[in-house]
Amino acid sequence: AQTVTQSQPEMSVQEAETVTLSCTYDTSESDYYLFWYKQPPSRQMILVIRQEAYKQQNATENRFSVNFQKAAKSFSLKISDSQLGDAAMYFCAFDMDSNYQLIWGAGTKLIIKP
């Protein structure tokens, strides 16, 4: 069975600094998709970034980028120039090819210090 592990229950970073959130996963599949979702206090789930496993190039989205290490089954999220609005729970999620569900990590609470 596929599992997703986020080992950092909470992280804090100074505003304007860079922070990296870690995520590892376990699967025997070769084709899959990885996501980072953000959940602010409103509890709305918002996509931050998506990575396709067959792509070697790391996905980037403005201040958000990932370090995807397929062999190590690692998918970390880097947030550059952290802003107060980045404060939220961040969930890593895994989607197997032709599968119908997202498998979620436990989440990391990100605190931004002004």
Place this chain on the structure above:
Amino acid sequence: EPEVTQTPSHQVTQMGQEVILRCVPISNHLYFYWYRQILGQKVEFLVSFYNNEISEKSEIFDDQFSVERPDGSNFTLKIRSTKLEDSAMYFCASTPRLNNEQFFGPGTRLTVL
């Protein structure tokens, strides 16, 4: 920008009562999902729905749960006889194709007393 909507935002019910949570997915999406998140815990998959039938369901989704797409727009989750442990945030999501971003609604907070 199109978005997934859910009603009600908060539902309070007595144990043993039936509840129906409603979702309106984005109109051109084909795949629909329900997830739940017990307070402070991880998000859990409940069920996926495609082409008017359940495509996958988790162990949580037992006989007490059912889903329906009664018309071209609504997607409902029914819990027949609620238990205390059903108290959670329930999220509906939709996507136009598999493995794409799933678009989430704002959630319904279900409180079972």
